Amino acid sequence: MRAFSYEKVTDPAQAAARAAEVEGAKFLAGGTNLLDLMKLEIERPAHVIDVNGLGLDEITETEEGGLRIGALVTNTALSADARIRRNYAVLTRAIAAGASGQLRNKATTGGNLLQRTRCPYFYDTAQPCNKRAPGSGCAALSEGAFSRQLGVIGTSDACIATHPSDMAVGMRVLDAVVETVTPEGMTRSIPLEEFHLLPGDTPERENALMPGELITAVTLPAPVGGEQKYHKVRDRASYAFALVSVALIRQPDGTERVALGGVAPKPWRSAAADAELSNGAAAVMAELLGGARPTEENAFKITLAERTLAAMLAEE
Amino acid sequence: MSPPIEFELRRRTLLAGSAAIAMSAASGQRSAAQTVTPTGTPVGPESTAVTLTVNGEERELTVDNRTTLLDALREQLKLTGTKKGCDHGQCGACTCTVNGQRINSCLSLAVMHDGDEVKTIEGIGTPEQMDPMQAAFVENDGFQCGYCTPGQITSAKSVIEEIRAGIPSHVTGNLTAEIALTDAEIRERMSGNICRCGAYANILAAITQVAEGDEA
Numbered sequence: 001m002r003a004f005s006y007e008k009v010t011d012p013a014q015a016a017a018r019a020a021e022v023e024g025a026k027f028l029a030g031g032t033n034l035l036d037l038m039k040l041e042i043e044r045p046a047h048v049i050d051v052n053g054l055g056l057d058e059i060t061e062t063e064e065g066g067l068r069i070g071a072l073v074t075n076t077a078l079s080a081d082a083r084i085r086r087n088y089a090v091l092t093r094a095i096a097a098g099a100s101g102q103l104r105n106k107a108t109t110g111g112n113l114l115q116r117t118r119c120p121y122f123y124d125t126a127q128p129c130n131k132r133a134p135g136s137g138c139a140a141l142s143e144g145a146f147s148r149q150l151g152v153i154g155t156s157d158a159c160i161a162t163h164p165s166d167m168a169v170g171m172r173v174l175d176a177v178v179e180t181v182t183p184e185g186m187t188r189s190i191p192l193e194e195f196h197l198l199p200g201d202t203p204e205r206e207n208a209l210m211p212g213e214l215i216t217a218v219t220l221p222a223p224v225g226g227e228q229k230y231h232k233v234r235d236r237a238s239y240a241f242a243l244v245s246v247a248l249i250r251q252p253d254g255t256e257r258v259a260l261g262g263v264a265p266k267p268w269r270s271a272a273a274d275a276e277l278s279n280g281a282a283a284v285m286a287e288l289l290g291g292a293r294p295t296e297e298n299a300f301k302i303t304l305a306e307r308t309l310a311a312m313l314a315e316e
Numbered sequence: 317m318s319p320p321i322e323f324e325l326r327r328r329t330l331l332a333g334s335a336a337i338a339m340s341a342a343s344g345q346r347s348a349a350q351t352v353t354p355t356g357t358p359v360g361p362e363s364t365a366v367t368l369t370v371n372g373e374e375r376e377l378t379v380d381n382r383t384t385l386l387d388a389l390r391e392q393l394k395l396t397g398t399k400k401g402c403d404h405g406q407c408g409a410c411t412c413t414v415n416g417q418r419i420n421s422c423l424s425l426a427v428m429h430d431g432d433e434v435k436t437i438e439g440i441g442t443p444e445q446m447d448p449m450q451a452a453f454v455e456n457d458g459f460q461c462g463y464c465t466p467g468q469i470t471s472a473k474s475v476i477e478e479i480r481a482g483i484p485s486h487v488t489g490n491l492t493a494e495i496a497l498t499d500a501e502i503r504e505r506m507s508g509n510i511c512r513c514g515a516y517a518n519i520l521a522a523i524t525q526v527a528e529g530d531e532a
Contacts, residue, residue: 005360006381006427024356032423035384036404046356048381050428076417080483085491096486100508101471101478103405105417106424238486238507 002044010053012216013185020183020212022047027214029072030106032099033115040125042132056110056216059083065222068179071110071215075099075167078109087223090247093230094170094261100239110215112167113178113195117206117265119150119161130158131203141295149241152294152301154264159203160295163196163266164241170230172267173247173259177219183212192218196266206265226251229315231308232261244305248312254278258309260288263301281310366430370395371439379426386410388426389436397437397466401510408509411467412436418474420508437466440473448529449473452522460513468509472523475505476530497527 009015019025024046028034037043056070059081067088069078078084079095099107121127121139128137140147140160151162176192196207209215232245242262249257256277259269273288285306292302365378370393377392386403389395389412398421401409405423412421413435441447449469452458459465479495487504488495495501502523503516511519 001382003358003362004381005358005362006364006425007360022356022359028425028428031425031428032405032420035423035425038382039403047359052428076478076483080481082492085484089491092484092491093486096484096488100405100408101475101485101505102408102411102418102420102508103423106419232486238504 001038002041002046004045005047006050007047008050008053010055012051012054012056012181012214015049015051015054016181016183016212016214017185018212019049019214022049025049025212027051029108029111030074031111032103032107033111037116040123042123042125051214054216062219066220069109069218069220071108071217073109075104075107075109075112076101078167079104087225088170088174088220088228090173090228090230090249091167091170091220093228094166094245094247097230097232097242097245098164098166109167109218112165113192113215113218114207115163115165117159117161117163117196117199117203120146122161131161131199134202134204145295146297147295148297149243149262150295150298151265152263152298153268153289153292154198154266155293156199156201156203158201159199159265161199161203161265162241162262163206163264164262165267166230166232166242166245166261168192168196169245169247169259169261169267171218171220172269173249173257174220174224178215179217179219180209180213181216182210187216188213189219192267193269199265203265224249224251226256229312231312233304233308244301244308246305246308246312248309250277250313258284258288260305263289263292263305277313281306281313284309364427364430366427368426368429369431369433371435377426381425381427383426384422385412385414385424385426385429385434386421389421389434395436395438399463399466401464401467406510407464407467408471409464409467411470411509413470413474416477418471435470437470440469447473449522449526452525452529453519456518456522456525457515458519458522459511459515464509464511464513468506468511468519471506471509472519472526475502475523476527478505497524499524502527 026045028048028050057072058070060068062068075095079092085092119140122129122131127139130138150160172192178190178195180188190208227250229248232242234240234242245261247259257274259267273284276283276287289302363380367376389398398412399409401407403422405420410422411418414432441450449472484491485504487500
Protein backbone atom coordinates (compact mmCIF):
# COMPACT_ATOMS: atom_id res chain seq x y z
CA MET A 1 0.00 0.00 0.00
CA ARG A 2 1.24 3.50 -0.82
CA ALA A 3 1.69 6.01 2.00
CA PHE A 4 -1.08 8.56 2.41
CA SER A 5 -2.04 11.39 4.69
CA TYR A 6 -5.33 11.12 6.53
CA GLU A 7 -7.97 13.49 7.79
CA LYS A 8 -11.42 13.31 9.31
CA VAL A 9 -14.14 15.69 8.24
CA THR A 10 -17.36 16.71 9.93
CA ASP A 11 -19.21 18.67 7.23
CA PRO A 12 -20.25 17.25 3.83
CA ALA A 13 -19.60 20.42 1.82
CA GLN A 14 -16.22 20.86 3.52
CA ALA A 15 -15.40 17.25 2.68
CA ALA A 16 -16.23 17.80 -0.99
CA ALA A 17 -14.23 21.01 -1.15
CA ARG A 18 -11.25 19.30 0.45
CA ALA A 19 -11.43 16.34 -1.96
CA ALA A 20 -11.45 18.70 -4.94
CA GLU A 21 -8.56 20.74 -3.55
CA VAL A 22 -6.10 17.96 -2.63
CA GLU A 23 -4.59 16.11 -5.57
CA GLY A 24 -5.02 12.35 -5.30
CA ALA A 25 -7.60 12.54 -2.49
CA LYS A 26 -10.17 9.79 -1.93
CA PHE A 27 -13.14 9.50 0.38
CA LEU A 28 -13.11 6.61 2.84
CA ALA A 29 -16.37 5.29 4.32
CA GLY A 30 -16.65 1.57 5.17
CA GLY A 31 -13.43 0.91 3.28
CA THR A 32 -14.35 -2.65 2.28
CA ASN A 33 -13.67 -2.09 -1.41
CA LEU A 34 -11.22 0.81 -1.27
CA LEU A 35 -8.80 -0.84 1.19
CA ASP A 36 -8.95 -4.10 -0.73
CA LEU A 37 -7.85 -2.18 -3.85
CA MET A 38 -5.29 -0.04 -2.00
CA LYS A 39 -3.52 -3.16 -0.75
CA LEU A 40 -3.09 -4.23 -4.37
CA GLU A 41 -2.06 -0.68 -5.33
CA ILE A 42 -4.88 -0.55 -7.85
CA GLU A 43 -6.14 2.43 -5.87
CA ARG A 44 -3.29 4.71 -4.72
CA PRO A 45 -4.72 7.75 -2.95
CA ALA A 46 -2.16 10.24 -1.66
CA HIS A 47 -4.69 11.60 0.82
CA VAL A 48 -7.61 9.83 2.48
CA ILE A 49 -10.62 11.77 3.71
CA ASP A 50 -12.51 9.74 6.32
CA VAL A 51 -16.18 10.69 5.99
CA ASN A 52 -17.45 8.49 8.82
CA GLY A 53 -17.89 11.52 11.07
CA LEU A 54 -20.35 13.28 8.74
CA GLY A 55 -23.37 11.90 10.59
CA LEU A 56 -25.13 10.81 7.39
CA ASP A 57 -26.26 7.61 9.07
CA GLU A 58 -30.00 8.03 9.44
CA ILE A 59 -33.03 6.98 7.44
CA THR A 60 -35.66 9.70 7.49
CA GLU A 61 -39.03 10.19 5.84
CA THR A 62 -39.31 12.59 2.90
CA GLU A 63 -42.14 15.05 2.26
CA GLU A 64 -43.18 12.90 -0.71
CA GLY A 65 -43.79 9.92 1.56
CA GLY A 66 -40.57 8.16 0.63
CA LEU A 67 -37.34 7.58 2.53
CA ARG A 68 -34.05 9.42 2.55
CA ILE A 69 -31.20 7.01 3.30
CA GLY A 70 -28.06 8.71 4.59
CA ALA A 71 -24.93 7.82 2.61
CA LEU A 72 -23.34 6.29 5.70
CA VAL A 73 -26.21 3.98 6.64
CA THR A 74 -24.65 0.52 6.65
CA ASN A 75 -25.97 -2.28 4.46
CA THR A 76 -26.97 -4.18 7.61
CA ALA A 77 -28.87 -1.23 9.07
CA LEU A 78 -30.61 -0.52 5.77
CA SER A 79 -31.67 -4.11 5.15
CA ALA A 80 -32.97 -4.43 8.71
CA ASP A 81 -34.88 -1.13 8.87
CA ALA A 82 -38.54 -1.94 9.57
CA ARG A 83 -39.78 0.54 6.94
CA ILE A 84 -37.52 -0.95 4.28
CA ARG A 85 -38.49 -4.52 5.17
CA ARG A 86 -42.19 -3.62 5.07
CA ASN A 87 -42.42 -1.27 2.08
CA TYR A 88 -39.27 -1.84 0.01
CA ALA A 89 -38.74 -5.57 0.49
CA VAL A 90 -36.87 -5.90 -2.79
CA LEU A 91 -34.13 -3.71 -1.33
CA THR A 92 -33.79 -5.81 1.83
CA ARG A 93 -33.70 -8.94 -0.32
CA ALA A 94 -31.06 -7.49 -2.63
CA ILE A 95 -28.77 -6.32 0.19
CA ALA A 96 -29.08 -9.61 2.09
CA ALA A 97 -28.06 -11.45 -1.10
CA GLY A 98 -24.77 -9.56 -1.27
CA ALA A 99 -21.38 -9.97 0.42
CA SER A 100 -21.04 -11.45 3.95
CA GLY A 101 -22.37 -10.46 7.36
CA GLN A 102 -19.05 -8.87 8.30
CA LEU A 103 -18.88 -6.82 5.10
CA ARG A 104 -22.50 -5.67 5.32
CA ASN A 105 -21.77 -4.36 8.83
CA LYS A 106 -19.13 -2.01 7.37
CA ALA A 107 -20.30 -1.33 3.82
CA THR A 108 -22.25 1.90 3.43
CA THR A 109 -25.02 3.03 1.11
CA GLY A 110 -22.83 5.55 -0.71
CA GLY A 111 -19.82 3.27 -0.77
CA ASN A 112 -21.81 0.37 -2.15
CA LEU A 113 -22.78 2.50 -5.17
CA LEU A 114 -19.16 3.63 -5.56
CA GLN A 115 -17.54 0.19 -5.36
CA ARG A 116 -15.53 -0.32 -8.50
CA THR A 117 -17.05 -1.97 -11.52
CA ARG A 118 -14.65 -4.85 -11.79
CA CYS A 119 -13.47 -8.14 -13.17
CA PRO A 120 -10.64 -10.56 -12.30
CA TYR A 121 -8.33 -8.88 -14.83
CA PHE A 122 -8.88 -5.49 -13.19
CA TYR A 123 -7.57 -7.10 -9.99
CA ASP A 124 -4.61 -8.79 -11.67
CA THR A 125 -2.01 -6.05 -12.06
CA ALA A 126 0.09 -8.31 -14.31
CA GLN A 127 -2.65 -8.07 -16.97
CA PRO A 128 -3.65 -5.21 -19.20
CA CYS A 129 -6.87 -3.45 -18.17
CA ASN A 130 -8.32 -0.30 -19.73
CA LYS A 131 -10.03 0.54 -16.46
CA ARG A 132 -6.93 0.26 -14.28
CA ALA A 133 -4.44 1.48 -16.88
CA PRO A 134 -6.32 3.35 -19.63
CA GLY A 135 -5.19 2.36 -23.12
CA SER A 136 -3.44 -0.84 -22.02
CA GLY A 137 -6.10 -3.12 -23.52
CA CYS A 138 -8.72 -5.50 -22.15
CA ALA A 139 -7.41 -8.87 -21.01
CA ALA A 140 -10.97 -10.13 -20.56
CA LEU A 141 -11.54 -9.79 -24.31
CA SER A 142 -8.27 -11.44 -25.30
CA GLU A 143 -8.03 -14.93 -26.81
CA GLY A 144 -8.75 -17.63 -24.26
CA ALA A 145 -9.73 -15.20 -21.49
CA PHE A 146 -12.11 -16.22 -18.74
CA SER A 147 -15.24 -14.14 -19.13
CA ARG A 148 -17.93 -16.36 -17.67
CA GLN A 149 -18.73 -13.89 -14.86
CA LEU A 150 -18.55 -10.78 -17.02
CA GLY A 151 -20.99 -8.46 -18.75
CA VAL A 152 -23.15 -9.22 -21.76
CA ILE A 153 -24.76 -5.83 -22.39
CA GLY A 154 -23.84 -2.17 -22.01
CA THR A 155 -20.21 -3.26 -22.36
CA SER A 156 -17.71 -1.99 -24.94
CA ASP A 157 -14.61 -3.12 -26.81
CA ALA A 158 -12.63 -1.44 -24.01
CA CYS A 159 -14.28 -3.16 -21.02
CA ILE A 160 -16.80 -5.89 -20.19
CA ALA A 161 -16.74 -5.64 -16.38
CA THR A 162 -19.95 -5.72 -14.35
CA HIS A 163 -21.04 -3.58 -11.43
CA PRO A 164 -21.33 -6.24 -8.72
CA SER A 165 -23.73 -4.46 -6.36
CA ASP A 166 -26.97 -6.20 -5.48
CA MET A 167 -28.17 -3.18 -3.49
CA ALA A 168 -28.01 -0.98 -6.59
CA VAL A 169 -30.25 -3.37 -8.54
CA GLY A 170 -32.86 -3.20 -5.78
CA MET A 171 -32.60 0.58 -5.73
CA ARG A 172 -32.85 0.81 -9.51
CA VAL A 173 -36.13 -1.08 -9.64
CA LEU A 174 -37.42 1.29 -6.94
CA ASP A 175 -36.44 4.42 -8.97
CA ALA A 176 -33.96 5.67 -6.36
CA VAL A 177 -32.24 9.03 -6.67
CA VAL A 178 -28.69 9.81 -5.53
CA GLU A 179 -28.21 13.10 -3.66
CA THR A 180 -24.83 14.77 -3.65
CA VAL A 181 -22.99 17.88 -2.54
CA THR A 182 -20.44 19.49 -4.85
CA PRO A 183 -17.15 21.12 -3.86
CA GLU A 184 -18.91 24.47 -4.33
CA GLY A 185 -21.48 23.46 -1.70
CA MET A 186 -24.31 22.98 -4.18
CA THR A 187 -26.61 19.97 -3.92
CA ARG A 188 -27.51 17.78 -6.86
CA SER A 189 -29.98 14.95 -7.47
CA ILE A 190 -28.96 12.21 -9.90
CA PRO A 191 -31.46 9.47 -10.78
CA LEU A 192 -29.76 6.13 -10.15
CA GLU A 193 -30.48 5.31 -13.80
CA GLU A 194 -28.01 8.04 -14.79
CA PHE A 195 -25.54 7.55 -11.96
CA HIS A 196 -23.40 4.73 -13.34
CA LEU A 197 -21.82 5.31 -16.74
CA LEU A 198 -21.36 2.76 -19.49
CA PRO A 199 -17.67 2.15 -20.22
CA GLY A 200 -17.50 3.25 -23.87
CA ASP A 201 -13.92 4.34 -24.56
CA THR A 202 -13.39 5.55 -20.98
CA PRO A 203 -14.01 2.59 -18.66
CA GLU A 204 -11.99 4.31 -15.92
CA ARG A 205 -14.94 6.69 -15.49
CA GLU A 206 -17.67 4.78 -13.73
CA ASN A 207 -20.15 7.34 -12.48
CA ALA A 208 -21.56 10.80 -13.00
CA LEU A 209 -19.86 12.38 -9.98
CA MET A 210 -17.61 15.38 -10.61
CA PRO A 211 -14.19 15.57 -8.92
CA GLY A 212 -14.74 16.01 -5.17
CA GLU A 213 -18.51 15.54 -5.36
CA LEU A 214 -19.79 13.53 -2.38
CA ILE A 215 -22.87 11.32 -2.10
CA THR A 216 -24.92 12.46 0.89
CA ALA A 217 -28.01 10.28 0.54
CA VAL A 218 -30.13 8.02 -1.62
CA THR A 219 -33.83 8.77 -1.72
CA LEU A 220 -36.60 6.31 -2.44
CA PRO A 221 -39.97 7.51 -3.77
CA ALA A 222 -43.15 6.71 -1.81
CA PRO A 223 -43.72 2.95 -1.53
CA VAL A 224 -45.06 1.40 -4.73
CA GLY A 225 -46.42 -1.71 -3.02
CA GLY A 226 -46.87 -4.86 -5.06
CA GLU A 227 -45.08 -8.14 -4.65
CA GLN A 228 -41.33 -7.53 -4.46
CA LYS A 229 -38.74 -10.20 -5.16
CA TYR A 230 -35.01 -10.54 -5.76
CA HIS A 231 -33.53 -13.73 -7.14
CA LYS A 232 -29.78 -14.12 -7.38
CA VAL A 233 -28.17 -16.97 -9.27
CA ARG A 234 -24.52 -17.67 -8.48
CA ASP A 235 -21.90 -20.38 -8.43
CA ARG A 236 -22.29 -21.07 -4.70
CA ALA A 237 -25.13 -20.61 -2.25
CA SER A 238 -23.71 -17.57 -0.46
CA TYR A 239 -21.06 -14.88 -0.60
CA ALA A 240 -20.47 -14.79 -4.36
CA PHE A 241 -21.20 -12.27 -7.09
CA ALA A 242 -24.25 -12.86 -9.23
CA LEU A 243 -24.09 -14.63 -12.54
CA VAL A 244 -27.51 -13.11 -12.99
CA SER A 245 -29.84 -11.44 -10.53
CA VAL A 246 -33.40 -10.30 -11.12
CA ALA A 247 -35.31 -7.67 -9.13
CA LEU A 248 -39.05 -7.82 -9.76
CA ILE A 249 -42.04 -5.80 -8.56
CA ARG A 250 -45.46 -7.09 -9.63
CA GLN A 251 -48.60 -5.06 -9.06
CA PRO A 252 -52.11 -6.45 -8.67
CA ASP A 253 -53.15 -4.49 -11.79
CA GLY A 254 -50.65 -6.43 -13.90
CA THR A 255 -48.01 -3.71 -14.25
CA GLU A 256 -44.53 -4.79 -13.39
CA ARG A 257 -40.92 -3.67 -13.20
CA VAL A 258 -37.73 -5.67 -13.74
CA ALA A 259 -34.06 -4.84 -13.23
CA LEU A 260 -31.10 -7.14 -13.80
CA GLY A 261 -27.79 -7.47 -12.01
CA GLY A 262 -24.67 -9.37 -13.03
CA VAL A 263 -25.08 -8.67 -16.75
CA ALA A 264 -23.95 -5.07 -17.25
CA PRO A 265 -21.74 -2.26 -15.91
CA LYS A 266 -24.83 -0.92 -14.10
CA PRO A 267 -28.22 -2.18 -12.93
CA TRP A 268 -30.01 -3.00 -16.19
CA ARG A 269 -33.61 -1.91 -16.71
CA SER A 270 -35.77 -0.37 -19.43
CA ALA A 271 -39.31 0.97 -19.56
CA ALA A 272 -39.91 -0.93 -22.80
CA ALA A 273 -38.99 -4.21 -21.10
CA ASP A 274 -41.22 -3.43 -18.09
CA ALA A 275 -44.12 -2.99 -20.51
CA GLU A 276 -43.59 -6.50 -21.91
CA LEU A 277 -44.08 -8.36 -18.64
CA SER A 278 -47.63 -9.44 -19.39
CA ASN A 279 -46.20 -11.19 -22.46
CA GLY A 280 -43.88 -13.35 -20.39
CA ALA A 281 -40.20 -13.66 -19.58
CA ALA A 282 -39.04 -14.25 -23.15
CA ALA A 283 -40.67 -11.02 -24.35
CA VAL A 284 -39.14 -9.05 -21.47
CA MET A 285 -35.65 -10.38 -22.10
CA ALA A 286 -35.95 -9.88 -25.85
CA GLU A 287 -36.47 -6.19 -25.06
CA LEU A 288 -34.04 -5.92 -22.13
CA LEU A 289 -31.16 -8.00 -23.51
CA GLY A 290 -31.89 -7.63 -27.23
CA GLY A 291 -28.70 -5.66 -27.77
CA ALA A 292 -26.49 -8.08 -25.86
CA ARG A 293 -22.96 -8.77 -27.09
CA PRO A 294 -21.92 -11.75 -24.97
CA THR A 295 -18.68 -13.67 -25.24
CA GLU A 296 -18.76 -17.36 -26.01
CA GLU A 297 -18.26 -18.06 -22.30
CA ASN A 298 -21.02 -15.89 -20.91
CA ALA A 299 -23.75 -16.18 -23.57
CA PHE A 300 -25.51 -18.54 -21.14
CA LYS A 301 -26.40 -15.51 -19.02
CA ILE A 302 -29.08 -14.49 -21.52
CA THR A 303 -30.85 -17.82 -21.22
CA LEU A 304 -30.26 -17.84 -17.46
CA ALA A 305 -31.80 -14.39 -17.04
CA GLU A 306 -34.89 -15.39 -18.99
CA ARG A 307 -35.35 -18.61 -17.04
CA THR A 308 -34.79 -16.87 -13.70
CA LEU A 309 -37.51 -14.36 -14.51
CA ALA A 310 -39.78 -17.12 -15.82
CA ALA A 311 -39.34 -19.01 -12.55
CA MET A 312 -40.17 -15.88 -10.55
CA LEU A 313 -43.28 -15.21 -12.64
CA ALA A 314 -44.41 -18.82 -12.20
CA GLU A 315 -44.15 -18.61 -8.39
CA GLU A 316 -47.40 -18.20 -6.53
CA MET B 317 -4.90 -10.62 29.91
CA SER B 318 -2.10 -12.92 28.70
CA PRO B 319 1.42 -11.46 28.56
CA PRO B 320 2.42 -10.06 25.18
CA ILE B 321 4.16 -12.47 22.85
CA GLU B 322 7.78 -11.66 22.06
CA PHE B 323 8.54 -12.05 18.40
CA GLU B 324 11.82 -13.44 17.19
CA LEU B 325 13.09 -14.42 13.81
CA ARG B 326 11.87 -17.91 13.19
CA ARG B 327 12.09 -20.14 10.16
CA ARG B 328 8.54 -19.24 9.13
CA THR B 329 9.19 -15.50 9.38
CA LEU B 330 12.39 -15.88 7.41
CA LEU B 331 10.61 -17.82 4.66
CA ALA B 332 7.87 -15.21 4.46
CA GLY B 333 10.51 -12.52 4.08
CA SER B 334 12.27 -14.43 1.31
CA ALA B 335 8.97 -14.92 -0.51
CA ALA B 336 8.28 -11.20 -0.38
CA ILE B 337 11.66 -10.48 -1.97
CA ALA B 338 11.00 -13.06 -4.68
CA MET B 339 7.62 -11.49 -5.40
CA SER B 340 8.96 -7.98 -5.66
CA ALA B 341 11.57 -9.20 -8.12
CA ALA B 342 8.85 -10.74 -10.27
CA SER B 343 6.75 -7.62 -10.16
CA GLY B 344 9.44 -5.75 -12.07
CA GLN B 345 8.11 -7.43 -15.19
CA ARG B 346 4.65 -6.06 -14.55
CA SER B 347 5.35 -2.42 -15.10
CA ALA B 348 4.14 -2.52 -18.71
CA ALA B 349 0.66 -3.56 -17.68
CA GLN B 350 0.48 -1.27 -14.66
CA THR B 351 0.89 2.14 -16.23
CA VAL B 352 -1.22 4.12 -13.76
CA THR B 353 0.98 6.66 -12.04
CA PRO B 354 -0.09 7.80 -8.63
CA THR B 355 -1.28 11.38 -8.55
CA GLY B 356 -0.43 13.72 -5.73
CA THR B 357 1.68 13.27 -2.65
CA PRO B 358 0.63 13.03 0.99
CA VAL B 359 -0.27 16.46 2.33
CA GLY B 360 0.16 15.73 6.03
CA PRO B 361 1.57 13.25 8.56
CA GLU B 362 1.68 9.64 7.44
CA SER B 363 1.07 8.36 10.97
CA THR B 364 -1.63 9.11 13.52
CA ALA B 365 -2.14 8.62 17.26
CA VAL B 366 -5.25 6.65 18.15
CA THR B 367 -6.88 5.38 21.31
CA LEU B 368 -8.65 2.05 21.12
CA THR B 369 -10.49 0.29 23.91
CA VAL B 370 -9.47 -3.30 23.36
CA ASN B 371 -11.14 -5.99 25.45
CA GLY B 372 -12.11 -3.30 27.96
CA GLU B 373 -8.63 -1.83 28.27
CA GLU B 374 -7.76 1.58 26.84
CA ARG B 375 -4.73 1.40 24.56
CA GLU B 376 -2.94 4.37 23.05
CA LEU B 377 -0.82 3.81 20.00
CA THR B 378 0.65 5.63 17.04
CA VAL B 379 0.06 3.89 13.74
CA ASP B 380 1.23 4.38 10.19
CA ASN B 381 -2.00 5.46 8.46
CA ARG B 382 -1.81 2.30 6.35
CA THR B 383 -2.04 0.00 9.37
CA THR B 384 -5.15 -2.13 9.34
CA LEU B 385 -7.01 -2.76 12.57
CA LEU B 386 -5.86 -6.37 12.20
CA ASP B 387 -2.18 -5.45 12.02
CA ALA B 388 -2.51 -2.99 14.91
CA LEU B 389 -4.01 -5.75 17.06
CA ARG B 390 -1.49 -8.37 16.09
CA GLU B 391 1.76 -6.50 15.52
CA GLN B 392 1.46 -3.57 17.91
CA LEU B 393 -0.79 -4.81 20.68
CA LYS B 394 0.50 -8.39 20.32
CA LEU B 395 -3.01 -9.79 20.41
CA THR B 396 -2.33 -12.60 17.98
CA GLY B 397 -5.58 -14.46 18.56
CA THR B 398 -7.11 -12.57 15.64
CA LYS B 399 -5.72 -14.25 12.53
CA LYS B 400 -4.63 -12.99 9.14
CA GLY B 401 -5.84 -15.29 6.38
CA CYS B 402 -6.47 -13.69 2.99
CA ASP B 403 -6.10 -10.07 4.18
CA HIS B 404 -8.84 -9.12 1.67
CA GLY B 405 -12.11 -9.73 3.52
CA GLN B 406 -12.78 -13.05 1.88
CA CYS B 407 -11.94 -15.61 4.57
CA GLY B 408 -13.17 -14.13 7.87
CA ALA B 409 -10.15 -15.28 9.94
CA CYS B 410 -9.65 -11.66 11.07
CA THR B 411 -13.21 -11.21 12.34
CA CYS B 412 -13.48 -9.23 15.56
CA THR B 413 -16.16 -6.91 16.89
CA VAL B 414 -16.05 -3.12 16.87
CA ASN B 415 -18.66 -1.39 19.00
CA GLY B 416 -20.45 -4.73 19.22
CA GLN B 417 -20.59 -5.50 15.49
CA ARG B 418 -18.50 -8.12 13.74
CA ILE B 419 -16.28 -6.83 10.96
CA ASN B 420 -13.28 -7.94 8.90
CA SER B 421 -10.47 -6.22 10.78
CA CYS B 422 -8.22 -6.61 7.70
CA LEU B 423 -10.45 -4.24 5.69
CA SER B 424 -10.50 -1.43 8.22
CA LEU B 425 -7.78 1.04 9.10
CA ALA B 426 -6.76 1.44 12.72
CA VAL B 427 -7.05 5.23 12.33
CA MET B 428 -10.75 4.83 11.54
CA HIS B 429 -11.33 3.38 15.00
CA ASP B 430 -10.12 6.11 17.32
CA GLY B 431 -12.35 5.89 20.39
CA ASP B 432 -13.96 2.61 19.34
CA GLU B 433 -14.44 -0.50 21.47
CA VAL B 434 -12.77 -3.54 19.96
CA LYS B 435 -13.25 -7.07 21.21
CA THR B 436 -10.99 -9.90 20.12
CA ILE B 437 -10.96 -13.60 20.93
CA GLU B 438 -8.70 -12.82 23.92
CA GLY B 439 -11.58 -10.78 25.36
CA ILE B 440 -14.18 -13.44 24.67
CA GLY B 441 -12.69 -16.08 26.93
CA THR B 442 -9.54 -17.72 28.24
CA PRO B 443 -8.46 -21.37 28.40
CA GLU B 444 -9.34 -21.32 32.09
CA GLN B 445 -12.62 -19.49 31.62
CA MET B 446 -14.05 -20.26 28.22
CA ASP B 447 -17.02 -18.54 26.70
CA PRO B 448 -19.94 -20.95 26.16
CA MET B 449 -19.31 -20.72 22.41
CA GLN B 450 -15.68 -21.72 22.87
CA ALA B 451 -16.71 -24.63 25.09
CA ALA B 452 -19.24 -25.73 22.47
CA PHE B 453 -16.59 -25.64 19.71
CA VAL B 454 -14.37 -27.88 21.85
CA GLU B 455 -17.21 -30.22 22.72
CA ASN B 456 -18.39 -30.54 19.12
CA ASP B 457 -14.95 -30.68 17.48
CA GLY B 458 -15.71 -27.43 15.63
CA PHE B 459 -12.20 -27.17 14.21
CA GLN B 460 -9.17 -29.13 13.10
CA CYS B 461 -6.13 -26.88 12.60
CA GLY B 462 -7.78 -24.06 14.54
CA TYR B 463 -6.56 -21.18 12.42
CA CYS B 464 -10.01 -19.93 11.43
CA THR B 465 -11.48 -20.67 14.86
CA PRO B 466 -11.15 -17.24 16.55
CA GLY B 467 -12.97 -15.70 13.58
CA GLN B 468 -15.53 -18.50 13.54
CA ILE B 469 -16.26 -18.09 17.26
CA THR B 470 -16.50 -14.31 17.02
CA SER B 471 -18.83 -14.56 14.03
CA ALA B 472 -20.87 -17.33 15.64
CA LYS B 473 -21.59 -15.19 18.69
CA SER B 474 -22.58 -12.28 16.45
CA VAL B 475 -24.80 -14.48 14.28
CA ILE B 476 -26.96 -15.39 17.27
CA GLU B 477 -27.15 -11.73 18.30
CA GLU B 478 -28.01 -10.61 14.75
CA ILE B 479 -30.82 -13.15 14.46
CA ARG B 480 -32.22 -12.06 17.84
CA ALA B 481 -31.96 -8.41 16.75
CA GLY B 482 -34.17 -9.19 13.75
CA ILE B 483 -31.57 -8.54 11.06
CA PRO B 484 -32.80 -10.47 8.00
CA SER B 485 -30.59 -12.74 5.91
CA HIS B 486 -30.72 -14.11 2.38
CA VAL B 487 -32.63 -17.17 3.58
CA THR B 488 -35.10 -15.39 5.87
CA GLY B 489 -38.66 -16.14 4.77
CA ASN B 490 -41.13 -13.57 6.10
CA LEU B 491 -39.31 -10.24 6.48
CA THR B 492 -41.72 -8.91 9.06
CA ALA B 493 -41.92 -11.99 11.32
CA GLU B 494 -39.54 -13.12 14.06
CA ILE B 495 -36.52 -14.86 12.54
CA ALA B 496 -36.21 -18.55 13.39
CA LEU B 497 -32.80 -19.87 14.44
CA THR B 498 -32.55 -22.59 11.80
CA ASP B 499 -29.58 -24.46 10.33
CA ALA B 500 -30.14 -22.58 7.06
CA GLU B 501 -30.00 -19.21 8.83
CA ILE B 502 -26.79 -20.11 10.66
CA ARG B 503 -25.08 -21.50 7.56
CA GLU B 504 -25.99 -18.46 5.44
CA ARG B 505 -24.84 -16.00 8.10
CA MET B 506 -21.55 -17.85 8.62
CA SER B 507 -20.66 -17.72 4.91
CA GLY B 508 -18.06 -15.00 5.49
CA ASN B 509 -15.93 -17.44 7.54
CA ILE B 510 -14.06 -20.05 5.56
CA CYS B 511 -12.71 -23.26 7.14
CA ARG B 512 -10.28 -25.08 4.91
CA CYS B 513 -10.34 -28.13 7.16
CA GLY B 514 -14.04 -28.33 6.44
CA ALA B 515 -15.30 -28.45 10.02
CA TYR B 516 -18.56 -26.81 8.96
CA ALA B 517 -20.92 -29.52 10.20
CA ASN B 518 -19.36 -29.42 13.66
CA ILE B 519 -19.25 -25.61 13.71
CA LEU B 520 -22.96 -25.64 12.95
CA ALA B 521 -23.53 -28.16 15.76
CA ALA B 522 -21.61 -25.95 18.21
CA ILE B 523 -23.54 -22.81 17.30
CA THR B 524 -26.86 -24.64 17.45
CA GLN B 525 -25.98 -26.02 20.88
CA VAL B 526 -25.24 -22.53 22.23
CA ALA B 527 -28.33 -21.02 20.64
CA GLU B 528 -30.57 -23.75 22.06
CA GLY B 529 -28.86 -23.51 25.44
CA ASP B 530 -29.63 -19.79 25.52
CA GLU B 531 -33.28 -20.49 24.84
CA ALA B 532 -33.58 -23.25 27.42
